[in-house]
Amino acid sequence: MRGNKTCTLLLxxxxxxxxxxxxxxxxxxxxxxxxVWDAWESSPFRTGRLAGNCRVVDNPYPDAGNPSARVLGxxxxxxxxxxxxxxxxxxxxxxxxxxxxxQYLHVRIHKPVAGRCLLMVLGKHTGEGWSHQxxxxxxxxxxxxxEAVPGEWTDVVFPMKGxxxxxxxxxxxxxxxxSPHRLDxxxxxxxxxxxxxxxxxxxxxxxxxxxxxxxxxxxQGDGMVLVTNSQRNGEVLLADGRPFNAGYRHPQGKxxxxxxxxxxxxxxxxxxxxxxxxxxxxxxxxxAAFQPDGTLVIPGxxxxxxxxxxxxxxxxx
Numbered sequence: 001m002r003g004n005k006t007c008t009l010l011l012x013x014x015x016x017x018x019x020x021x022x023x024x025x026x027x028x029x030x031x032x033x034x035x036v037w038d039a040w041e042s043s044p045f046r047t048g049r050l051a052g053n054c055r056v057v058d059n060p061y062p063d064a065g066n067p068s069a070r071v072l073g074x075x076x077x078x079x080x081x082x083x084x085x086x087x088x089x090x091x092x093x094x095x096x097x098x099x100x101x102x103q104y105l106h107v108r109i110h111k112p113v114a115g116r117c118l119l120m121v122l123g124k125h126t127g128e129g130w131s132h133q134x135x136x137x138x139x140x141x142x143x144x145x146x147e148a149v150p151g152e153w154t155d156v157v158f159p160m161k162g163x164x165x166x167x168x169x170x171x172x173x174x175x176x177x178x179s180p181h182r183l184d185x186x187x188x189x190x191x192x193x194x195x196x197x198x199x200x201x202x203x204x205x206x207x208x209x210x211x212x213x214x215x216x217x218x219x220q221g222d223g224m225v226l227v228t229n230s231q232r233n234g235e236v237l238l239a240d241g242r243p244f245n246a247g248y249r250h251p252q253g254k255x256x257x258x259x260x261x262x263x264x265x266x267x268x269x270x271x272x273x274x275x276x277x278x279x280x281x282x283x284x285x286x287x288a289a290f291q292p293d294g295t296l297v298i299p300g301x302x303x304x305x306x307x308x309x310x311x312x313x314x315x316x317x
Contacts, residue, residue: 023193023194023195024088024094024193024194024195025068025070025192025193026056026068026070026071026072026192027068027069027070031056031070032056032088032089032090032091033088033089033091034054034055034056034072034074034086034087034088034089035052035054035086035087035089036051036052036053036054036074036077036080036084036085036086036087037084037085037086037087037120037122037136037170037172038080038081038083038084038085039081039083039084039120039138039141039172040080040081040083040084040233042315043079043080043081043084044079045077045079045080045084050077050079052074052075052077052080053073053074053075053077053188054072054073054074054075054086054087055072055073056070056071056072056073057070057071057072057073057190058070058071059071059190059192060073060190061110061153061190063153065108065110065152065153065154066108066110066153066192066193068192068193071110071190071191071192072086072088072190072191072192073188073189073190073191074086074173074175074188074189074190074191075186075187075188076111076175076176076180076183076186076187076188076189077180077186078180078183078185078186079180080180081180081233081263082174082176082177082178082179082180082233082234082235082263083118083120083141083174083177083233084174084176084180085118085120085172085173085174085175085176086172086173086175086189086191087122087170087171087172087173088170088171088172088173088194089169089170090168090169090170090171095123095167095168095169096167096168096196097164097165097166097167097168098121098123098139098140098160098161098162098163098164098166098167098168099161099162099164100161100162100163100164101161102159102160102161102199103159103160103161103196104145104157104158104159104160104196104197104198104199105119105157105158105160105171105194105195105196105197106155106156106157106158106193106194106195106196106197107119107155107156107158107173107191107192107193107194108153108154108155108156108191108192108193109148109153109154109156109173109175109189109190109191110148110151110152110153110154110189110190110191111148111150111175111176111187111188111189111190112150112151112187112188112189113150113176113183113187114147114150115147115148115175115176115177115178116143116144116147116176116177116178116243117143117144117147117148117156117158117173117174117175117176117177118141118142118143118144118158118174118177119140119141119142119144119158119160119171119172119173119174120138120140120141120171120172120174121138121139121140121160121162121168121170121171121172122135122136122137122138122139122168122169122170122171122172123135123137123139123162123166123167123168123169123170124137124139124166124167124169125163125165125166125167126165126166126167127165135167135169135170136169136170139162139163139166139168140160140161140162141230141308142158142159142160142161142228143158143177143228143229143244144156144157144158145157145158145159145199148175153192157197157199159199161306171194173191175189175191176189179263179264181263181264223251223252224249224250224251224252225249225250225251225252225303225304225305225306225307226248226249226306226307227244227248227249227250227256227303227306227307227308227309228244228248228306228307228308228309229244229308229309229310229311230308230309230310230311233262233263233266233313233315234260234261234262234263234266234268234311234313235260235261235311236258236259236260236261236268236271236309236310236311237258237259237260237261238257238258238259239257239258239259239295241259244309250303250307251303252303252304253300253301253303253304254300254303255297255298255299255300255303256297256298256300256303257295257296257297257298258271258295258296258298258309259293259294259295259296260294260296260311260312260313261311262311262313262314263313265315265316266313266314266315266316267313267314267316268294268311268312268313268314269286269287269312269313269314270284270285270286270287270311270312271284271285271296271298271309271310271311271312272284272285272309272310272311272312273285273298273302273307273308273309273310274307274308274309274310275302275303275304275305275307275308276304276305277305283302285298
């Protein structure tokens with residue numbers, strides 16, 4: 001047991017990062033409310049046809065990387081999308097503001113197969129005129145900055161940011177942000193020690209990355225733009241078929257050619273580019289803007305600051 005750790009996950013409104021002691025260990029009493037969640041609206045886990053397997057269990061892999069007694073276990077279902085994961089509901093006293101300034105969430109993850117990880121932050125706006133909004137709206141979707149090493153506990157770091165005035169209600173840890181069709185059978189992943197922290201688990205890397213990101217938002221960067229993609233029933237790739245790796249950077253102001261690829265049964269019908277200061281602007285490109293080979297050339301004037309590219313995937317009839 002780690003009595004020196006508290007069960008708070010508060011982010012100071014002044015923008016200070018949380019300390020090592022501010023962590024969810026899954027050894028709290030009562031344990032945090034957990035479950036599964038899928039961004040695919042027609043998912044059987046959203047319609048109620050399936051319940052999913054996710055609960056706090058004894059740590060099956062206690063070692064120097066994570067000696068905890070209790071961890072969160074979640075089964076990767078073959079019936080979920082590539083945005084299916086473990087949801088941790090934050091009690092009112094543990095909710096925090098999703099601010100425009102980039103913040104970082106650390107999660108220890110142990111899983112048997114390789115694959116990217118992604119974090120979705122669910123919440124709602126707190127300002128006037130937003131009382132109608134539910135608390136499970138996706139407010140941030142970001143790939144992890146590093147990958148979980150199969151077969152061992154890995155400190156996975158997720159960037160997150162929002163428009164400000166957004167209260168985070170839940171975290172969805174997508175521990176396998178890949179197509180389920182590549183799997184022959186489900187597998188179980190384990191998660192632990194959810195905490196706010198610095199930008200990278202590697203010493204000497206975090207501060208420079210955070211500094212470059214902040215400068216890019218202010219238009220004073222190193223001439224490169226941080227580009228990430230939002231994945232739901234498919235993903236947007238580089239034109240040559242390569243995925244956007246975490247931390248992918250592109251020359252500012254230079255056009256970027258991409259291609260939306262749907263999962264099985266889905267096709268890309270539009271691409272949305274979120275850009276500008278704090279990604280507050282959005283430009284949508286329909287299929288009419290696609291090239292004959294299905295690619296899209298994003299104009300260079302949209303590639304400033306941090307850019308999020310979202311593919312609109314439509315189910316084939």
